[in-house]
Amino acid sequence: MKDISDIAESELKFNMQNYVRYNNLDMASNKIIDATAKLAIFNEYNLTDYGVHASIDGQKFTTKYDVIKARYSSKYYGLGKGISALTLSANHLPLHSKIISPNEYEGHHLFDLVNNNKTGIEIKSISGDMHSINKVNFAILYMFGYQFMPRFTKISEKANKNLVAFDNLQNYKNFLIKPSEIANKKDIIRKEWSNILRIFATLMLKENSQANLIRKLSNHKSNDTMKALIELDKIIMTIYILDYIGSREKRQIVHRSLVRHESYHQLRSAIARVSGRRMAGKNEIDLIINNECARLVANAIIFYNASILSAIYEYYLNNGMTKETQIIPRLSPVSWDHINLKGKYEFRSSVKSLNLQALAENLIRDNKIDFGL
DSSP states (O other), X not given: OGGGBSSOHHHHHHHHHHTOOHHHHHHHHHHHHHHHHTSTTGGGGOSSSSSEEEEEEEEEEEBSSOOTTOEEOHHHHXXXXXXXXXXXXXXXXXXXXXXXXXXXXXXXXXXXXXXXXXXXOOEEEEEOOGGGOOSSXXXXXXXTTOEEOOOOXXXXXXXXXXXXXXXXXXXXXXXXXXXXXXXXXXXXXXXXXXXXXXXXXXXXXXXXXXXXXXXXXXXXXXXXXXXXXXXXXXXXXXHHHHHHHHOHHHHHHHHHHHHHHHHHHHHHHHHHHTTTSSBOOSSHHHHHHHHHHXXXXXXXXXXXXXXXXXXXXXXXXXXXXXXXXHHXXXXXXXXXXXXXXXXXXXXXXXXXXXXXHHHHHHHHHTTOOOOOO
């Protein structure tokens, strides 16, 4: 960093030791996200008409040093060790991120990511791949007012094994899609309801993490509270699977949200390559700070792109240019080809901040935007 910036190495180290903290980085990212959410184009990024649809996914990174959270995995790291950066993303923005070991199951951290979202963006639904599904996530997210919408692979097998019903199974023998068992709603769920509410209260108050609670509940095979949660989860999952099979629109929404998340992963990888692809950090705190620094840079790039796109969008909207107005929201703000990540970093520059509005006006005036219409 000292070789590509206008600040001396000693000053960089001083600022790193005294000001670069997780809370500061998180607050900075949240301010940028909230500013992006105020742009005119932001609501056009919504995938649904009922609110913001988020997604969750993990990204593997090789670590530079041998830390406790790092694990071996020849599939992702070759002969080295690494970690997984689990991120919650919505409308192209990384709202929250968490470092976990690659051997930890991603689904056990889903609610913690959603519950620790400190931005002003209110999430209504969350998607993920098969790793986001566990035995209780449908129930937990449902009780907190979220709709869990994972993408299923081999949906026919999943339906045959996981659908439940309240009536006798023989009543469904002539159906194309059949339940495999009867939901035990009258017995164990009602019996353990007060304990289930205590678990939800603990999660809401952040007195414990989802991963720890699941680990403790799963330690005892005869734990009736865990069994009740699983039964409740089966009921809610059944409703979703039937909707997922019957609604092409719902499947498309889930797919588009995960495609967007993959675009963020590509940007995150480009930022990681600046420091040699391997995540630096001699302990867990250093890894967390490294990950938050990268998220802050990503949010700044997305805000820059979205600001320009929003100004152009408003111009076309105010001038009644319908075709152009419809195209602009389809352009992803997660792009970095025009940004030199390995360029010169000037912290003491006397140049004033960029006027993004003027930049957008210049693009329009000089006819540098070609949609091929």
